[in-house]
Amino acid sequence: MQFDPNLIPTTLDLVHLTLAVVVAFLTLLAIVLGLLWAKASKKTPSNVEPVPNIMPAPVLRAAPEEGALVFLSLLQQEARFIDFVEEDLSHHADADIGAAARVVHAGCQKLFRQHLELKSIRSEAEGSAIALPRGFDASSIRLSGHVVGEAPFKGVLVHPGWRAESIRLPTIGERHDVRILAPAEVEL
Amino acid sequence: MTEPRFAVGIDLGTTNSVVSSVRLDTAPTEKVFVELLPIPQLTGPGTVESRHQLPSFQYQAHQEEIDEAEVVLPWNSKPLVIIGEWARMLGSKTPIRLVGSAKSWLSHQAVNRRSAILPPQAPEDVPRISPLDASTAYLRHLHDAWNHAHPEAPLIDQKVVLTVPASFDPAARDLTVEAAEAAGLPRPVLLEEPQAAFYSWLEASDGRWRESIRPGEVILVVDVGGGTTDFSLIAVGEAAGLLTLERVAIGDHILLGGDNMDLALAYGLRTKLEAEGRRLESWQVLALTYACREAKEALLLDAALNEVAIVVPSRGTSLMGGLLRTRLTQEEVTGALVEGFFPSLDLHQVEWVHHARTGLTTLGLPYAQDPRITAHLALFLRRQLEALKGAQEVLEPFKGGHFVQPTAVLLNGGIFRSERLRQKLLVVLNEWLLKDAAAPARLLEGVDLDLAVARGAAYYGWVRQGPGVRIRSGTAAAYYVGVESSMPAVPGFPAPLEALCIAPFGMEEGTEAALPPVEFGVVVGEPVRFRFFTSKVRRDDEVGTRLDWWPLGDLEALADIEVVLPVEAFRPGDIVPVHLVARVTEVGRLELEAVATTGGHRWKVAFEVRGDPGAQTARP
Numbered sequence: 001m002q003f004d005p006n007l008i009p010t011t012l013d014l015v016h017l018t019l020a021v022v023v024a025f026l027t028l029l030a031i032v033l034g035l036l037w038a039k040a041s042k043k044t045p046s047n048v049e050p051v052p053n054i055m056p057a058p059v060l061r062a063a064p065e066e067g068a069l070v071f072l073s074l075l076q077q078e079a080r081f082i083d084f085v086e087e088d089l090s091h092h093a094d095a096d097i098g099a100a101a102r103v104v105h106a107g108c109q110k111l112f113r114q115h116l117e118l119k120s121i122r123s124e125a126e127g128s129a130i131a132l133p134r135g136f137d138a139s140s141i142r143l144s145g146h147v148v149g150e151a152p153f154k155g156v157l158v159h160p161g162w163r164a165e166s167i168r169l170p171t172i173g174e175r176h177d178v179r180i181l182a183p184a185e186v187e188l
Numbered sequence: 189m190t191e192p193r194f195a196v197g198i199d200l201g202t203t204n205s206v207v208s209s210v211r212l213d214t215a216p217t218e219k220v221f222v223e224l225l226p227i228p229q230l231t232g233p234g235t236v237e238s239r240h241q242l243p244s245f246q247y248q249a250h251q252e253e254i255d256e257a258e259v260v261l262p263w264n265s266k267p268l269v270i271i272g273e274w275a276r277m278l279g280s281k282t283p284i285r286l287v288g289s290a291k292s293w294l295s296h297q298a299v300n301r302r303s304a305i306l307p308p309q310a311p312e313d314v315p316r317i318s319p320l321d322a323s324t325a326y327l328r329h330l331h332d333a334w335n336h337a338h339p340e341a342p343l344i345d346q347k348v349v350l351t352v353p354a355s356f357d358p359a360a361r362d363l364t365v366e367a368a369e370a371a372g373l374p375r376p377v378l379l380e381e382p383q384a385a386f387y388s389w390l391e392a393s394d395g396r397w398r399e400s401i402r403p404g405e406v407i408l409v410v411d412v413g414g415g416t417t418d419f420s421l422i423a424v425g426e427a428a429g430l431l432t433l434e435r436v437a438i439g440d441h442i443l444l445g446g447d448n449m450d451l452a453l454a455y456g457l458r459t460k461l462e463a464e465g466r467r468l469e470s471w472q473v474l475a476l477t478y479a480c481r482e483a484k485e486a487l488l489l490d491a492a493l494n495e496v497a498i499v500v501p502s503r504g505t506s507l508m509g510g511l512l513r514t515r516l517t518q519e520e521v522t523g524a525l526v527e528g529f530f531p532s533l534d535l536h537q538v539e540w541v542h543h544a545r546t547g548l549t550t551l552g553l554p555y556a557q558d559p560r561i562t563a564h565l566a567l568f569l570r571r572q573l574e575a576l577k578g579a580q581e582v583l584e585p586f587k588g589g590h591f592v593q594p595t596a597v598l599l600n601g602g603i604f605r606s607e608r609l610r611q612k613l614l615v616v617l618n619e620w621l622l623k624d625a626a627a628p629a630r631l632l633e634g635v636d637l638d639l640a641v642a643r644g645a646a647y648y649g650w651v652r653q654g655p656g657v658r659i660r661s662g663t664a665a666a667y668y669v670g671v672e673s674s675m676p677a678v679p680g681f682p683a684p685l686e687a688l689c690i691a692p693f694g695m696e697e698g699t700e701a702a703l704p705p706v707e708f709g710v711v712v713g714e715p716v717r718f719r720f721f722t723s724k725v726r727r728d729d730e731v732g733t734r735l736d737w738w739p740l741g742d743l744e745a746l747a748d749i750e751v752v753l754p755v756e757a758f759r760p761g762d763i764v765p766v767h768l769v770a771r772v773t774e775v776g777r778l779e780l781e782a783v784a785t786t787g788g789h790r791w792k793v794a795f796e797v798r799g800d801p802g803a804q805t806a807r808p
Contacts, residue, residue: 070235073232077232080501080507083501083505083506083507084507086505087505087506087507087508092508095513096508096511096513097508099497099499099508099511099513100499100501100507100508100511102497102499103499103501103507104507106482168237170231170232170235170236170237171228171235171236171237171262172234172235172236173234173235173236173257173258173259173260174257174260174265175234175255175257175258176233176234176235176257176258176260177234180233183233185281185503
């Protein structure tokens with residue numbers, strides 16, 4: 001098929017304007033309906049029929065809230081993490097902050113050892129020269145600085161990265177309220 | 189019942205319990221894989237996590253204290269009790285409701301171990317349970333965890349090996365078996381913990397143990413748990429060109445362990461803080477103890493570390509307001525632990541302290557008065573020399589010298605993760621050996637210091653089928669009943685007591701002792717009690733030996749034993765003459781029976797008597 005750019009109208013007539021408005025309206029309607037439908041059938045949002053002639057909307061998912069709250073509660077329990085973050089440090093001497101940091105650090109470390117298996121993404125020493133071949137995994141390696149040209153890239157490893165090889169979160173009871181990060185304590 | 193598929197080892201510990209398993213179809217030529225069971229347990233309200241260790245604690249929650257929806261387990265939406273990590277944590281803030289150290293109570297002869305006495309210091313309205321109930325509850329949790337993980341191979345069908353301290357008396361062993369049976373583990377095989385650690389060493393050596401020990405050697409096993417210290421001696425022999433192993437001696441029950449060390453450090457720091465004018469509340473002392481445990485491990489593992497900061501934050505939201513800050517130094521740890529618990533000392537200067545049997549009203553556990561583990565070891569080696577000299581086949585380490593001279597040492601227990609404590613114990617022992625002109629002993633390495641007992645137990649369950657070497661181990665003590673001697677009564681003095689040997693030292697599994705020549709008249713239908721004694725050092729007494737005198741410390745009084753003749757066979761009130769006869773079952777349990785002199789009827793003699801102070805004492 002031949003395509004002649006000269007045939008595209010340079011000015012908008014009423015018919016085309018109306019058509020454009022109709023297309024826009026229909027698209028909007030399709031998106032709204034799609035969203036509503038997705039909401040109605042919450043568990044299978046990926047089943048939304050692709051709307052013809054437009055780019056599919058990006059699939060975004062909410063990071064699971066429950067897991068985050070459970071982990072936060074563990075951080076508080078083991079490391080007094082919330083207490084530390086919520087405290088106003090301006091009234092305290094560095095020595096006291098340092099001492100408290102030890103508590104937080106030791107607790108976090110214990111928690112990590114128990115629940116996470118962490119590994120560096122790159123095994124090379126920090127600061128060493130490193131070559132990235134064509135097709136390197138851009139999600140696990142972030143380029144910065146003078147990012148021009150084509151792979152292979154040569155650079156310096158600034159941070160070797162972290163990958164969670166595994167995470168073991170506790171299982172929770174059906175009626176357990178994960179929003180209670182730390183119960184209030186009352187000594188009798 | 190289906191064929192067993194696993195040998196399951198259960199280490200029911202004073203502070204932590206562990207379960208491991210070996211597939212029974214592992215061929216003798218194959219590498220043995222010992223697997224640890226992840227044990228799901230509550231770690232917070234409504235929160236369940238799996239750990240390899242189940243803290244042996246039960247929390248007696250107040251009915252208003254915890255929403256019952258928060259008490260869940262993977263296999264039970266409404267468990268009756270809170271056991272494990274969460275129980276330990278709750279108990280650290282409310283100690284009056286925490287049941288702990290049930291195992292030590294199970295071996296405490298001065299209390300009725302079936303009566304609800306735990307927690308001992310609880311106020312009136314806290315529900316109490318017996319040491320037996322607590323042990324049953326822990327075992328039931330382990331049983332349920334296993335069945336949850338292995339629905340295809342329920343524990344009831346597996347070969348279960350349960351470990352006990354070598355120094356557990358027959359009553360404590362019986363109660364352990366009773367707890368296991370109540371928890372759904374029928375007929376468990378009992379294994380002494382130091383032996384289990386040694387089996388774990390055999391397993392870990394991957395068959396190379398034959399190259400590292402030689403016939404004629406004596407291996408000392410030192411097992412220091414959270415709350416107890418246990419010694420055993422294992423002799424290496426040779427028969428038909430193959431190495432043989434025999435457990436030749438065990439030590440006394442010593443209530444002294446890693447927890448004492450943490451306390452010692454915490455009290456030291458408290459003194460230091462109080463000297464600075466700080467007043468410590470009880471929760472701070474407890475938090476200090478926990479902090480000391482971590483700091484102690486760091487300092488013991490790294491001798492180059494000069495000090496570790498200790499911080500106890502406030503309980504409120506402000507970490508820094510009212511924060512306690514101090515430091516634990518390398519010198520303090522060395523002073524308190526290395527010199528406090530493992531001091532160098534003259535083997536001959538240690539005196540044996542006789543602990544008289546305490547009264548029935550005792551509330552606390554009979555903790556060791558002397559914290560020096562090396563002193564307890566010195567006594568053990570000295571006393572056992574005399575005892576072992578009499579053995580039929582005298583091994584080199586028992587000849588000459590002033591104590592049993594071990595050639596190798598196997599250490600077990602978390603405290604020995606510290607290279608310095610390992611070395612210190614060896615140094616002290618080698619000083620004694622040097623003085624006695626004997627070669628220095630070496631350390632046997634390679635066991636997992638926290639999990640060896642459970643691992644060794646599972647390995648032993650597999651070995652019992654026949655594929656590997658077994659440690660020969662008869663009963664490690666002789667047993668006696670008290671007999672009032674027939675002498676004219678002297679006003680003001682009780683009739684002197686003689687001890688009649690009914691079970692000699694070293695009875696093997698599946699054997700029965702001879703009938704002792706003494707008859708007792710037992711009244712039908714009435715409980716009749718006997719004084720009961722044991723000796724870990726008298727090896728030459730035979731059935732029927734009557735002692736009217738013994739050196740202090742040779743005999744140790746155990747809780748009374750009791751027999752009731754049922755009325756069915758006789759008329760109530762009849763007096764039936766019986767003999768007391770001992771036998772050791774196939775799984776290594778000592779059993780006593782009363783055998784009627786005529787007719788041969790047999791009745792079981794109970795080791796742990798139910799509370800009934802009115803029972804009459806037997807007379808010959």
